[in-house]
Amino acid sequence: MRIELEKLEGGRGSFAHVYRPEEIETIDERVRLTQPVQVKGGVKRSGNEVFVNGHVETRAQLECDRCLKPVELPVSADFELEYITGAEYESSSAAALNEEEMSVSVFDGESIDVDEIVKEQVLLAVPARMLCREECKGICPECGIDRNSGQCNCAAEEVDPRWAALKGLKNTDR
Numbered sequence: 625m626r627i628e629l630e631k632l633e634g635g636r637g638s639f640a641h642v643y644r645p646e647e648i649e650t651i652d653e654r655v656r657l658t659q660p661v662q663v664k665g666g667v668k669r670s671g672n673e674v675f676v677n678g679h680v681e682t683r684a685q686l687e688c689d690r691c692l693k694p695v696e697l698p699v700s701a702d703f704e705l706e707y708i709t710g711a712e713y714e715s716s717s718a719a720a721l722n723e724e725e726m727s728v729s730v731f732d733g734e735s736i737d738v739d740e741i742v743k744e745q746v747l748l749a750v751p752a753r754m755l756c757r758e759e760c761k762g763i764c765p766e767c768g769i770d771r772n773s774g775q776c777n778c779a780a781e782e783v784d785p786r787w788a789a790l791k792g793l794k795n796t797d798r
């Protein structure tokens with residue numbers, strides 16, 4: 625969905641849309657959306673600047689970083705964005721840009737791409753580190769068993785190589 629600035633009455637408007645999960649392709653392959661994505665918000669135009677604020681909501685499924693079990697969690701984000709035209713950006717970058725102005729996005733002066741906003745906000749709202757629970761024991765790197773549901777002897781069998789050699793000698797003695 626795009627917001628055409630020309631159609632804004634008095635430079636203001638509001639928007640609301642519901643995307644199917646598959647319409648919002650997140651770049652992060654860990655993240656799979658499991659519910660429709662709702663977005664709503666407002667737009668305000670002021671000269672060459674456009675202010676967009678709103679709220680995004682959905683549910684996402686991620687894998688636990690340790691045991692790879694799928695974990696579902698709510699995604700909810702408020703956003704406040706500022707856009708300026710490319711021409712405006714160039715003239716204001718000639719003057720020293722302060723940090724606040726650096727977070728501004730450049731747009732074509734005609735429309736705002738809500739799809740892009742939603743994709744970005746969903747990614748920002750998803751945690752970078754995901755655990756099914758804080759004390760998740762993960763997967764054994766040797767045999768692949770899920771240590772939360774079973775135990776293996778891999779760690780116990782990890783013997784000092786020198787002992788292993790002795791063990792070997794013993795066996796040949798027999």
Ligand SMILES: [Zn+2]
Pocket residue numbers: 688689690691692693755756757760761762
């Ligand atoms: Zn886990």
Ligand SMILES: [Zn+2]
Pocket residue numbers: 764765766767768769776777778779
């Ligand atoms: Zn194991």
